[in-house]
Amino acid sequence: MSPEPEWLQPRSLAEALDLKAERGEEATVVAGGTFVGILMNQGLLAPTALLSLARVPRLDGIEANGDLRLGALVTHRAVELSLVVRERWPALARSFSVVASPRVRNQATVGGVLADADYASDPPAMLTALGAVAVVRSSRGERSIPIDELIVGHYETTLAFDELIVEVRVPGGGHRAAYRKFRSRSHEDRPCVAVAVCRRGDDLRVVVGAVADRPQLFPELCDPHATPGEIGLAYADAIEPLSDIRGSAEYRRRVIAVEVRRALEEIAG
Amino acid sequence: MSDPRVTGAVRYAQDVELPDMLEARIVRSPYPHAGIARVDASALPDGVVVLLPDDVRGLGVYGPQIQDATVLALDVARYAGDPVAAVAARTAREAEQAASLIEIDYEELPAVFDPVEAAGDDAPRVHEIAEVSENEAAYFDLRPQPGTNVCHRFRVRQGDPEAAFEECDVVVEETYRTAGAQHVHMEPHASAARWDGDRLEVWTGTQTPYNLRSDLARIFLMDPERIRIVCPPMGGAFGAKTFVRLEGIAAALARKAGRPVKCVLERAEEWQTLNRHPSVIRVRLGAKADGTLVAARFRCWADTGAYADCGPGVAQKMGFAAAGPYRIPHVWVDADCVYTNLPPNGAFRGYGQMQSTWARELALDLLADRLGIDPVELRLKNVLHDGDRYCTGEEMHDCHYEACLRAAARAVDWDDARRGKGVALLLKGMQTPSRAEIAVEAEDDGTYTVRCATAEMGQGAWRTISLLAAEELGVDVGQIRYAVPDTDIGPYDTRTTSSRSTYVMARALREAVRDLRANGRRGHGMIEIPGGLDPDTGQGVASHHWHQGAAAAEVRVDEETGKVEVVRLHAAIYAGRVVNRPGAELQNEGSMIMGLGTALYEEIDVADGQVTNANLSDYEIPAFADMPERLTHDLIEREGADIHGLGETALPPVPAAIGNALASLRLHVTELPLAPEAVLCAVDVREGVRA
């Protein structure tokens, strides 16, 4: 019988960072634990050590003075139900609210969904469109990484082996944003195409999720004076979508054009 | 809180615990077709029990209708997932880890994954010989085609359609396809086996205790009377928990280990165990200008996977029900049950009749469109009434198809507007022939014990039969105890499939209570349902009585994405007499929802013989939020009528009603499921931007 993993439960961020630096990839970080749980149940992951962040204090706060600051251990459910997020960043609250089921949202965290970098997850695309950054710490110091620079590939981030996400910051200020999730099958399905848009004055960001290895953002195509339809077609042309049981690449392109247009129409009104 | 379902007190087969029990895991071929050159378990630790091909080589070959299966694959693996070895250990985790140490050398062989291709002369052969089984599950004459992958060929020969097509004013022809599907019963397959000297005891989730016992006897070269099958309630089955599944492996391991062995499948293994037959059905329909149906020709290929299981029966039912509840003087059907190198396909709620209903009902609407006749009117003009003959030559009685159709059409306000609406009408057979027995025992405390082999899988049979017994005995249902089916104690029943149980047990109960009243302590009743068809002509009695129903759907289509929303869904089902009303409602609702899944979401995705979506994220079944805005149904009863089973009836017409609703928008999709991508293609075709 294989030996059980070592259970590490640091009681402070400093201790957690030290452990992370010491063990690196050998320690599997457990925040909410949903993604890790799925991988372990499927036999895809057999950790030698589990690094639980459950006892690390002060990572589960939501603050909104100007910018929005979400602690890495804030659950999806907390974001979904937060009055201040719903009032001032409604599309963000929505993007968290459509993830999976209430059970998953009760467990999964803001930091976890970014660190997992699952290409079909909803929050990363919306956070990218909102211009959010991940605040990342190691025992060497702290840095901020824009979300579109954090997630760089299929379940792949630019986090160093000794780094942990501690917070996500979303710019405040006036903006119009929308999140659309298109499922080609059951309401419970992973999305076939997802679109997050945000306009701040003349700055427009359009992000398409669930169609490629990472959220798709093409700043050069986000012309605030182009029509929604034009941007939709441009995105459909620029993206090389994946093909799977939810839709072929060709079909995804068609839906990208439609859903981008619809998202932009939502915020135009 | 009396109901164990809400307190969590139900104990399913997966919960069975026996003293000293080991848990098993199965090692499966990763290749769809391969010679097995070497199976080496020498690296396994002591303390685990391993079952290798040589351990089971001397055991009997089995199969409910074609004898083509062995406990483990011997020398050849025929599908990706075919069991090649098995391990029992103290825990499933230990068994899994030990199993990973087994070394197996395979030599890949050419494989075939399409039934039409597999039926051809040049296809790789899945089985060299297809020998017909000698047990009671082979209840009709089988027609394996030597030298081919066709393990059963069923034909209907009524009149001369080819000549008759010449006389028709309109003829339509189309080919339809349905994807494979998984039952996704919430409780996985689970079986536990124990030897007591030379007696074998099996606790298993099964709908077919006596068929199972019969095949286990064949496997272990035993007298079936020395095998005991106990049937705990199942967490769903829908046809998947039939005949031999895990029981052979569990029993063989238990014998080798000298200890009881339980095997519970992991979810991914369910797609490698038993699925629903994919089908290809070519339809040709001809009618007069006034809508009178004249001729029909059906060519069906049912993909039965690598082992026949009850595929021949499925193909036969697919075939004899293909013509539907209509008067058609000239009907020819050819239905082939074909081997491929895919996981086996078997009983699945609807039993071949979802597939043929899909093809026929869509073809009927094509015909209606060509004729310029309303689809409901076309059906009403040709629908079977009492005294009409069906294409099998049998005289139909107790016909309520018209009532079902009218109720369904009315439920979607068919007369107000037709756009976005579709109907479908179903004729479905009940297992014929069959035999059912039941025993009723009077206890000292004034209660009664009912013993029969009807299994409980959520369809409410135990409750319904208890209500029937209470009715016959003139007591409160609280006085009735339904004994867990046990072949050592209770009497024979053909099996719990085909929506037959409440009908046959109701009749057997009348005999049993009469017998009890005559002799005081124990009454026994039996009913034999006669019938059967000549497989070469399809003539005879296909079904003792017929299951009848209609569905109507109203849809909204997002024509930019192809996404279909079912706004209204209604099923009108003939019930005869309803005994357990909540149970009957639940069966209708559940069948309709499963039909919705078949229509819109469910398909087993295969690449090079591998199932690629063997999990509940990549294979989607209907969830709460997928429900139509309005889902309604009728249970049509008639004074003095017999009970009509309805465990499946509301499933098959649902996909066809939705397909016809799309057709009313001039969106023609011929394959199930109706993926948005396919619907979008249909939009393009209609708009002339695609051929």
Next chain:
Amino acid sequence: MRLTLDVNGTRREIEARTDEMLMDVLRRELGLLSVRETCGIGVCGACTVLVDGAPISGCLMLAAAAEGREVVTVEGLGGDDPVQRAFVEAHAFQCGYCTPGMILAAKGLLAEIQSPSEAEIRESLSGNLCRCGCYVKIADAVRRAAP
């Protein structure tokens, strides 16, 4: 490792591997067989338990992560729970396998929204699959259980 879990109102000391999920520990160590596996990936809800009152997938929460938190299964609901009663009155089950998880999901919903609308019921319970297709009657049960 040795774990102390608060399950159905009682502190229980159990042995579990560090990589074991709460569902397996509840079943094996405490005989709480209402917590069931169907999918193993958190999408079906058959393993739903309440952790500090919130519905959680028992198959995705490490047992060790449940230490110090209150875990509730249907065995702990006591004899007269209104949601259990409502399910019985509404006949909101067939095979019963998904029912414990469905009941706990409904309790989670009703703890948050006293009188949920049809849309809120559908949305909230959509993560609990019922292959027998009892959704119509389950919605009825939830409406009955709401004040």
